[in-house]
Amino acid sequence: MATITQAPPARPPVPTDRRRRVVARPAAWIVWGVVIFFFLNLLGVVASVLVSSFGRRWFDTWLPDGYTTSWYGRAWEEFALLQVIVVTLEVSVLVVGLSLLIGVPAAYVLARRSFPGKRLIFLVFLLPILMPPITYGIPLATVLYKFGLAGNMSGVVLANLVPSVPFVILTMTPFIEQIDPRIESAARMCGAGLRTVFLRVLTPLLVPGILASAILVLVRTVGMFELTFLTAGPDSQTLVVALYYSMSASGIRAQQSVDAMAVIYTSMMLVLLVVALRYVNPTQLVAQVKEDPEH
């Protein structure tokens, strides 16, 4: 494995190549060792939740002394999970749809045009991503409560839009830049207005980009804790927030039913992730990968 992963070899000077390989080998082992250690611990973290959720009783032993699936039924009822999951899906779909509607046209203008104040506008769009959610979440929640918008689903959706719209803009801009502007010019010359250009020319070409950013926003929204936590009422909790409440109130409920809920949350995220990775290459989140021309 270590030899395959080395940097593209320098072909012509053979001696240099050999010397480099001798130097690189221990480093390669260290790197792989760190990666494997990281994954082992990660596996331990995830597996311990998984095993515990199926365990009958698990105290001071390597593995639980019996297995059962009853915690799932219990968690489902105790935490009203059906309602929580429905709310989570509703919030996510609304956030994705609205942030695409708002973000894509803005991304188009920012990718194609130059105008006075463009840098300032770009900075304003960047700020919600650069600020920690709690910082703007608390004033935002205060404002939303003032207008009676928080404590229900509209507040949760509005709060989650704040980082999502800039995220759509940032992920869509490179996709739009890739499209040859001459295609639009041609459509314009044939008499298409801005709306027709958008709906008939650009949107079909942008489908991969739109899917990619939609899925990323979806994953972020389902996983977004802070903003939802600050604005949700009892009927508008998403799964993460419900999980947090059940964890911080542990002691009242069995550890295992909290674990079962965590497993339900993880499997939901994993399904989303598997779907996401069909459309998005994880390394293409910020830049287009220039593949090695040799291969």
Place this chain on the structure above:
Amino acid sequence: MSGRPLTHWRHRLAERGVDRQLWLLAPALIFVVALFLYPFFYGLTLSFQPTDGGPFSDYARFFSDAYERDTIWITLRIALPAALLNVLAAVPIAYRMRGRFRGKRLVTTLLVVPITLGTVLTAQGLLNFLGPTGWFNRILLSTNLVDEPVRLTHNYWGVFFSLVITGFPFAFLLVLSYLSGIDPTLERAAATLGADWRRRFTRITLPLLMPGLATTFCLTFVLAFSVFPSAVLVGNPAGETRVISLAAYQAAYEQYDYPYASAIAMIMGFVELVIIALVLGARSRFYTGSTGGKG
């Protein structure tokens, strides 16, 4: 641009790049003003209108109370090392993994998993895995590395590990995409001129990578700085890991003192922006131009 008759000023504006197409920006601008800038300034003015005392008394209250003031250092002491470790560990690993090899897709996919787990599930897993009777301590005990369980949860280390687990994959994917954006032919050119891998890395790859590393550090730092759920769940929220976001949350939702909570949120945002400005200021001193690819 269009054939319709234009008034004089409209024509002048269009020459500078301002025309009707910019209306596409309007929804996003309205959104960012209404949901981000307005709440932010609302919070800012609110922070100068404390429930009692002069305009600055809430700020004075924060800085005069050691229990509150220390939250800044506590947060920085957790967030800075975690963000630094994540970025520095990501560089050698990403350097080794750029280019193509078998299983690359698998490794990157596995690395996305912790991002989707979210802080709450990670906290639950860490409690199970690193707890006094968890697998990690069991392995240490059974291999006689330690005599009694190592305390890794409900203190600084629990929060630190949770930040590494969620932050490292994020940093890795960003660094990997920046690295892949550097044209591999540059390094190959250096190799033909006789540079060994060490010189190729320090003289070519690293300088081109530095701006990307600065951005990665900023984004990872933002994640780490706003640490909230894990500080409560795997940390010691009353003492060692009472981070500033927790102080803000308690002011808003336990004491219902919104002006004070806004003041804390402003301080938090300010501290964070100072750090980011420092890093980005340093970034502007590095080479920022085409890297052959995109990045």
